[in-house]
Amino acid sequence: MDAETTTAVRVAASEQEALISGSEAVAVASKLADVDVITAYPIRPYDTMMQYVAKQIANGEQDAEYIVADSEHSQFEIAKHACAVGARALCGSSGVGWCYAFEAIAVTPALRLPLLAMVGNRALDDPGAFGTEHNDALAARDLGWMHVWVDTAQEALDTTLIAYRVAEDRRVFLPCAISTDGAFLTHSQSLVKIPPKAWVDEFLPRYDRGDLTFHPDNPITIAPQVNEDWLMEIRRQTDQAMRNARGVIEEAYRDFRRIFGRDYGNPFFEEYYTDDAEIVLTGMGTLSMPVKVVVRKLRAEGQKVGFVRIRWFRPFDYERLGALLSRFAAVGVIDRDFSMGSPFNSGVLANEIRAALYGQDRHPPVVSFIAGLGGREVTIPNVKEMIELTRRAAEEGKAPRDTYWIGVRA
Amino acid sequence: MARTISVEVVYRGIFQKTLAKNICRGIVLAARKEGKVGIAFGRYGDSPERNGIPAKQFAIVAPDEEELQLSMAQYEPAETDVTIALDDTLCKGVESWAWYGLQPINEKIRENGTLIVTSTLPAEELIAFCHRKSYPYRLALIKGIPSFSGLWVYKDDHTDVRVLGALPKVCPDLVGLDAMLAGIKDEWKDELKVASARRSFDQVAIRTVQPGEGNPEAPYKFEMPGWTKMREGVTIEGIRLGEPVKFGDLIGGYRPARNPYFKKYTTRTMRPVIDFDKCIKCTLCWLQCPDSCFDVTPDGYYDMNAEACCGCGVCEAVCPVDGCITMVNEVAFSDNKSQWEMWKKDKDAYRTWVAQKIGARPERSHGFRYKGQYEEQVARVGVGAGAGEGGEG
Numbered sequence: 194m195d196a197e198t199t200t201a202v203r204v205a206a207s208e209q210e211a212l213i214s215g216s217e218a219v220a221v222a223s224k225l226a227d228v229d230v231i232t233a234y235p236i237r238p239y240d241t242m243m244q245y246v247a248k249q250i251a252n253g254e255q256d257a258e259y260i261v262a263d264s265e266h267s268q269f270e271i272a273k274h275a276c277a278v279g280a281r282a283l284c285g286s287s288g289v290g291w292c293y294a295f296e297a298i299a300v301t302p303a304l305r306l307p308l309l310a311m312v313g314n315r316a317l318d319d320p321g322a323f324g325t326e327h328n329d330a331l332a333a334r335d336l337g338w339m340h341v342w343v344d345t346a347q348e349a350l351d352t353t354l355i356a357y358r359v360a361e362d363r364r365v366f367l368p369c370a371i372s373t374d375g376a377f378l379t380h381s382q383s384l385v386k387i388p389p390k391a392w393v394d395e396f397l398p399r400y401d402r403g404d405l406t407f408h409p410d411n412p413i414t415i416a417p418q419v420n421e422d423w424l425m426e427i428r429r430q431t432d433q434a435m436r437n438a439r440g441v442i443e444e445a446y447r448d449f450r451r452i453f454g455r456d457y458g459n460p461f462f463e464e465y466y467t468d469d470a471e472i473v474l475t476g477m478g479t480l481s482m483p484v485k486v487v488v489r490k491l492r493a494e495g496q497k498v499g500f501v502r503i504r505w506f507r508p509f510d511y512e513r514l515g516a517l518l519s520r521f522a523a524v525g526v527i528d529r530d531f532s533m534g535s536p537f538n539s540g541v542l543a544n545e546i547r548a549a550l551y552g553q554d555r556h557p558p559v560v561s562f563i564a565g566l567g568g569r570e571v572t573i574p575n576v577k578e579m580i581e582l583t584r585r586a587a588e589e590g591k592a593p594r595d596t597y598w599i600g601v602r603a
Numbered sequence: 604m605a606r607t608i609s610v611e612v613v614y615r616g617i618f619q620k621t622l623a624k625n626i627c628r629g630i631v632l633a634a635r636k637e638g639k640v641g642i643a644f645g646r647y648g649d650s651p652e653r654n655g656i657p658a659k660q661f662a663i664v665a666p667d668e669e670e671l672q673l674s675m676a677q678y679e680p681a682e683t684d685v686t687i688a689l690d691d692t693l694c695k696g697v698e699s700w701a702w703y704g705l706q707p708i709n710e711k712i713r714e715n716g717t718l719i720v721t722s723t724l725p726a727e728e729l730i731a732f733c734h735r736k737s738y739p740y741r742l743a744l745i746k747g748i749p750s751f752s753g754l755w756v757y758k759d760d761h762t763d764v765r766v767l768g769a770l771p772k773v774c775p776d777l778v779g780l781d782a783m784l785a786g787i788k789d790e791w792k793d794e795l796k797v798a799s800a801r802r803s804f805d806q807v808a809i810r811t812v813q814p815g816e817g818n819p820e821a822p823y824k825f826e827m828p829g830w831t832k833m834r835e836g837v838t839i840e841g842i843r844l845g846e847p848v849k850f851g852d853l854i855g856g857y858r859p860a861r862n863p864y865f866k867k868y869t870t871r872t873m874r875p876v877i878d879f880d881k882c883i884k885c886t887l888c889w890l891q892c893p894d895s896c897f898d899v900t901p902d903g904y905y906d907m908n909a910e911a912c913c914g915c916g917v918c919e920a921v922c923p924v925d926g927c928i929t930m931v932n933e934v935a936f937s938d939n940k941s942q943w944e945m946w947k948k949d950k951d952a953y954r955t956w957v958a959q960k961i962g963a964r965p966e967r968s969h970g971f972r973y974k975g976q977y978e979e980q981v982a983r984v985g986v987g988a989g990a991g992e993g994g995e996g
Contacts (some may be wrong), residue, residue, distance in 0.1 A: 382642060
């Protein structure tokens with residue numbers, strides 16, 4: 194950050210460091226953002242966030258309506274309604290808990306309610322597994338929710354603030370799910386810089402619903418009965434809001450950089466050693482950690498490999514991502530999810546990336562991998578194997594017609 | 604420091620959760636004073652914790668963020684520089700939710716790494732429990748009663764800072780004493796705790812454990828099948844009916860079939876000693892045992908199966924005969940053999956054995972057994988009270 198962009202506020206205060214988990218970082222962000230209503234229903238690993246909110250309230254550090262509901266369904270309904278009356282709201286869940294709230298989740302975007310939810314990514318039961326897997330959040334990928342994946346506790350805190358700014362922008366007014374990998378983010382404490390409240394106040398304007406506020410002074414009806422006569426127009430409005438979100442996200446990250454001094458580069462995806470890379474891996478969430486370690490190791494040996502971490506999954510920055518990926522000799526996509534019966538038997542992300550590349554002039558081979566399901570560690574040898582397979586596709590100039598399952602016992 | 608240092612804390616689930624968390628946070632915050640970065644986390648698969656089940660937390664300290672990345676999406680480090688056993692009975696090995704089979708307490712310790720144990724036992728007795736390793740490592744003894752507390756309470760007997768204070772001595776690469784004391788002062792704002800840490804630094808006793816020293820037994824483990832070999836539909840074979848107990852010519856009674864993949868006995872900190880001469884065969888221990896760990900013998904007695912018993916003490920509580928079942932500290936035993944068989948073979952020898960085992964009053968259970976127990980223990984052992992005996996603060 195250069196001196197000209199330094200604001201008066203930034204000079205006047207400094208950040209404090211704390212040893213907290215990714216979930217706790219979201220809870221701290223909710224305090225900094227003065228969230229009005231927080232609804233909760235326990236399921237691990239998300240529950241580490243609600244516990245920390247409860248602690249902050251009990252300690253007198255946070256002032257919010259904290260409502261523990263009778264189920265995730267009620268939890269998401271209550272938070273949704275709080276958004277309708279103009280309250281800044283937060284909820285969250287994991288795995289099948291998120292699925293149990295699905296009726297509320299499905300209707301929130303059309304009502305243009307900027308609800309934030311933390312998804313502590315968890316495998317869907319049965320069996321009762323609680324390791325990370327992205328199918329919970331991805332089940333809601335097509336409904337008009339914005340989706341963002343983070344890979345550190347610091348990014349969880351920062352992204353929560355950014356997501357409020359984006360979601361509550363009148364051009365957007367859409368809900369946003371912040372995905373944090375179970376265990377690696379939700380249950381691991383790392384050193385996080387806590388920004389001063391003054392910076393957050395400068396960055397995040399008051400949530401103003403204007404004429405959409407549900408209030409006796411502003412009598413409106415929300416969600417009257419409609420059928421084929423209205424619904425397409427409603428869907429198109431939601432679609433437009435999601436399109437608008439792209440620009441609003443850019444603005445928000447620019448302002449975040451100006452006020453907080455942390456530069457996330459391209460908001461939509463993180464590029465790691467891509468400049469002169471011949472092949473790259475892509476993926477979402479904390480699998481970035483072992484991948485970055487291997488990329489640095491191979492770079493030291495002179496191999497031109499890189500990594501692209503997808504941050505915003507909805508809206509998907511297909512144009513810039515497609516343009517970037519089309520440069521490489523091959524692209525390996527790591528899905529910590531599955532989409533059984535989909536093209537090439539891939540995960541969700543691989544087919545999104547194939548689609549993004551379709552509009553490009555060059556079409557490098559896309560090699561798809563499924564790895565780390567149920568929270569299985571993506572190991573250093575796993576990453577090396579995926580890079581090797583991607584390199585082979587680059588040399589042969591064509592992609593395999595199927596998906597590799599990495600780290601599965603045969 | 605140019606490398607990442609990994610510390611593992613092995614503890615009794617719930618009873619020592621806060622203690623383990625305090626230690627791991629304390630490590631990272633102290634190392635921060637030296638400009639290092641770190642993470643503190645519990646092993647995810649151990650939770651939800653159950654009373655006494657072995658569980659783990661970790662602290663990993665690295666020179667910079669890049670070095671730390673290797674550890675940021677892992678459940679356990681591949682090897683540890685320091686492993687801390689917060690209860691000495693854990694030296695017998697660990698079975699947990701997150702592990703199949705028996706994991707030796709020193710499994711992860713690297714060559715010349717250190718095992719820290721809080722115990723009142725001499726080092727030789729602890730080493731006899733620990734499985735042998737092919738290379739040397741060190742045992743650091745912090746003299747004190749293993750610190751147990753409950754779900755909602757924390758027994759602040761300074762075990763947390765005594766462990767922290769020992770760390771700069773056993774692993775100076777992790778953090779120096781000055782940074783550790785400064786970190787403790789920041790976190791607890793209590794000079795007494797700083798004094799306890801400093802004294803622990805001075806008093807911790809370290810000795811080298813040579814290759815081949817220790818328990819020669821091979822820990823049991825299991826192979827997990829691949830997806831082409833597993834039954835479909837997330838189904839597993841049910842546990843079959845049990846079988847009669849056989850002992851010499853005697854065949855009869857009933858031994859229930861048990862889960863061979865999770866034996867549970869490393870959960871135990873005490874075990875029942877049964878005086879069969881006093882048993883009136885009332886069935887209550889067998890009926891009330893929550894883990895069905897009593898085998899019915901051919902002659903109608905109830906024999907505690909030490910591979911299945913997790914040491915809850917219900918049998919002792921329900922037994923109507925005075926002195927028939929007595930819970931005894933697990934450190935007094937070196938095997939899981941049948942007590943009933945021992946009694947059948949040589950009743951006199953068995954009586955001597957029982958008298959010897961129950962002669963010393965049990966020092967620990969899940970909670971206290973009588974009013975004043977803790978004070979008695981502290982007086983007898985002479986350490987472990989931390990603040991209570993601190994004169995330097």
